[in-house]
Amino acid sequence: MRCLVGWLLGVVLWAGTSSAMAALALELDTQGLSTAQQSASQTLLDDAMAHLPPSFKQRLDRTVSVRWSDALPAAAYGEASPVSELELNLKLLPGLTDGSAATQQTGRPHGTVRQELLATVLHELTHIYDRARLWPAEQRAVILRCQRQMQANGDVGLADDCRGETDRRFTLSDDPRLLDLAGWPQSIGQRGQREVDNRQIARSPDLYETTNAREFVAVNMEYFLLDPSYPCRRPELFAWYKAQFGWAPDKAAQCPSELPYLNAGSDFAREPLGKIDPERVYEVDYLLAEANQNWVSRWGHSMLRLVICAPAALAGRIAGWTWTRAWYCRIARSSTMYSSRPGAA
Ligand SMILES: [Zn+2]
Numbered sequence: 001m002r003c004l005v006g007w008l009l010g011v012v013l014w015a016g017t018s019s020a021m022a023a024l025a026l027e028l029d030t031q032g033l034s035t036a037q038q039s040a041s042q043t044l045l046d047d048a049m050a051h052l053p054p055s056f057k058q059r060l061d062r063t064v065s066v067r068w069s070d071a072l073p074a075a076a077y078g079e080a081s082p083v084s085e086l087e088l089n090l091k092l093l094p095g096l097t098d099g100s101a102a103t104q105q106t107g108r109p110h111g112t113v114r115q116e117l118l119a120t121v122l123h124e125l126t127h128i129y130d131r132a133r134l135w136p137a138e139q140r141a142v143i144l145r146c147q148r149q150m151q152a153n154g155d156v157g158l159a160d161d162c163r164g165e166t167d168r169r170f171t172l173s174d175d176p177r178l179l180d181l182a183g184w185p186q187s188i189g190q191r192g193q194r195e196v197d198n199r200q201i202a203r204s205p206d207l208y209e210t211t212n213a214r215e216f217v218a219v220n221m222e223y224f225l226l227d228p229s230y231p232c233r234r235p236e237l238f239a240w241y242k243a244q245f246g247w248a249p250d251k252a253a254q255c256p257s258e259l260p261y262l263n264a265g266s267d268f269a270r271e272p273l274g275k276i277d278p279e280r281v282y283e284v285d286y287l288l289a290e291a292n293q294n295w296v297s298r299w300g301h302s303m304l305r306l307v308i309c310a311p312a313a314l315a316g317r318i319a320g321w322t323w324t325r326a327w328y329c330r331i332a333r334s335s336t337m338y339s340s341r342p343g344a345a
Pocket residue numbers: 123127214215218
């Protein structure tokens with residue numbers, strides 16, 4: 001009996017140890033590589049591992065083999081298999097090895113060939129993570145709850161917060177919140193069906209992200225991990241990634257509190273790009289200008305008017321004199337009209 005107890009204890013200890021040690025490993029295929037090529041390649045992979053969130057490495061507990069390939073298209077940096085293989089373009093290895101890749105400019109947002117290679121490794125590993133359905137326990141519970149609700153009530157009775165959760169297939173890229181932020185919103189009146197095309201192209205660092213949601217997640221992961229200004233440029237997406245991993249890069253920049261906006265009026269003497277301090281916004285008015293009594297139509301203008309307080313009003317707020325603040329804001333209001341034509345985009 002003592003032997004059995006000891007054996008069982010050993011199994012429990014082994015299981016605990018192996019799950020504690022389980023983690024992502026990148027294994028370089030060194031066949032045919034010189035010592036210098038192996039060293040440069042290993043440094044690149046170590047750099048990639050150092051940039052990844054701890055929970056990403058812990059959840060993706062597998063060994064991914066990495067090799068240099070001459071079979072990739074000339075313009076490609078790398079490509080991952082669905083589960084555990086990553087290939088990098090062999091033609092980039094000489095520059096990585098002699099160090100010239102670190103200064104050779106690409107004309108793309110990541111800057112140099114070396115940085116682009118690093119971004120590629122992170123991008124391709126994100127695809128593998130995305131396909132592995134590595135939902136944390138809380139997320140898994142939401143999916144199960146929504147699937148039960150779907151079975152009981154059907155499509156029509158599904159609660160709003162369950163739309164898009166019942167047929168999840170990816171760790172990240174079919175998350176409803178991600179799709180909202182990324183530019184694939186729900187179509188009106190279609191019970192959760194989403195727009196097919198992503199039209200948010202004006203401020204994209206890389207239009208490849210609009211190809212589909214899988215590429216969006218992988219491209220934005222590059223910037224979440226490598227670009228210190230990402231939280232300033234895409235704060236909601238930064239917050240989403242941070243929530244997924246319970247972690248954010250150390251070097252994320254402190255962002256200015258003011259928000260930019262475009263002066264789209266016809267007064268061309270005004271500075272085209274203005275700035276708003278959210279602390280000074282007292283009121284947001286929403287105006288519908290329609291030729292009929294309908295709330296929604298194919299034609300019309302909707303406008304936002306911001307009532308912005310004079311700086312002195314902040315002092316009133318701090319002192320708790322709300323009426324004083326309102327008074328300051330009313331007399332100091334400077335309103336700006338933003339218009340859009342819902343049917344014209
Ligand atoms: Zn990709």
